Amino acid sequence: MIRELRDKVTSTEQMRAIGFCVSVQHAHYMAEVFNRAGIASVAVDGSDADADRAAALKRLAAREISCISAVDLFNEGLDLPQVDTILMLRPTQSATIFLQQLGRGLRREESKAVLTVMDFIGQQHREFRFDLRYRRSLATGARRWKKLSRISFRTCRATRSCWTGWRSRWC
Secondary structure, eight states, X not given: OHHHHHHHSXXXXXXXXXXEOSSHHHHHHHHHHHHHTTOOEEEEOTTSOHHHHHHHHHHHHTTSOSEEEESSOSSSSOOOTTOOEEEEOSOOOOHHHHHXXXXXXXXXXXXXXXXXXXXXXXXXXXXXXXXHHHXXXXXXXXXXXXXXXXXXXXXXXXXXXXEESSOOSOO
């Protein structure tokens, strides 16, 4: 995963990433893995004090750290437009949660040229493929469905771990 991340982002030292994890143990494990790889990271979860979470977010915005591994936090209500990398590290069958997590990086910010989203779950487990669900739900009529059915949802050739509904510079 570290290799793929370094391959996809311009600089892991300059990135501002949020990794969405499945458990507290997983979040701490991911922060440890990133730190061992030289990518400054912290883990936050619901048991952390509000001040500790706010401090982690400030450190991320100031580029003192590159990644926050979070569990059951930041799905909604987070206003940090500097986030330029989203790491999907947990399965979810909820399209709402998936979109909320994705949305954490979609805010525009002058210093952010692109949002990098790496989904390490969707391609391994077909039941978490939201592109297949959305393609049909976007169509409102037969003519529109015919047009939308030509949209290409692709997996990254390099990692086979992310899907996109648009052509990115890596896929």
